[in-house]
Every structure is written in C-alpha cells, then in structure tokens.
Amino acid sequence: MVVAISAVSSHSDPEYLRILQELMKLGIAPSGNKSVDKSKLEQAKIELMQKIQAKQEAEQKQELKVQPLEAAKDSQRTELEVERLGAMNIAELNKIYFGLI
Numbered sequence: 001m002v003v004a005i006s007a008v009s010s011h012s013d014p015e016y017l018r019i020l021q022e023l024m025k026l027g028i029a030p031s032g033n034k035s036v037d038k039s040k041l042e043q044a045k046i047e048l049m050q051k052i053q054a055k056q057e058a059e060q061k062q063e064l065k066v067q068p069l070e071a072a073k074d075s076q077r078t079e080l081e082v083e084r085l086g087a088m089n090i091a092e093l094n095k096i097y098f099g100l101i
Contacts, residue, residue: 016034019041023030026044030037 013034016037019034019037020030022041023037023044026041026048028040028044031040
C-alpha cells in the first residue's frame with residue numbers, strides 16, 4: 001500500500017492516476033511502473049470478464065435445465081387429461097352395460 005501512495009503522490013499523469021485508482025479498487029498492489037501497472041489492470045479486467053461470462057453461462061445452463069422439467073410437467077398433465085377422458089368413457093360404458101342409465 002505504501003508503494004501505491006508513493007506512486008499516486010509522485011505522478012501527475014492523469015492516465016496513470018486512473019490506472020492506480022482502478023488497481024486499488026480491485027485490491028491489486030501497484031508496482032510503481034506505468035506499463036507494468038497498465039498490463040496488470042488489463043489482465044485483471046480480462047479475468048473479471050471471464051468470471052462474469054462463466055457465471056452467465058452457468059445461469060443459462062441452469063435455466064435450460066429448468067425448462068425441460070416444466071415441459072415434462074405439461075406433458076404429464078396432458079397424459080393425465082387423456083387418461084381421465086378414457087376413464088370417463090369406460091365409466092359411461094359400464095353404466096350402459098350394467099343398466100344404470
């Protein structure tokens with residue numbers, strides 16, 4: 001952290017000050033060298049984007065896993081409705097057969 005404070009106080013380059021601030025926000029200790037710190041920041045941003053993309057992909061996969069289950073529930077409901085209609089038809093035939101109508 002001492003390196004960060006001395007780097008901020010010794011440089012008046014606005015771009016480097018922005019780089020230092022972003023590094024500190026990410027919890028990365030600056031080296032005091034603008035090119036090294038700039039590459040550290042770029043690498044940290046790439047890693048952060050990869051983590052975000054991986055999280056989004058995992059969420060999308062989870063959503064895809066949920067959708068088939070919902071579709072299965074709909075198909076099961078349709079099957080039950082068909083079975084119910086068949087059972088009602090058999091009940092009507094039984095009533096006729098046994099003379100209950």
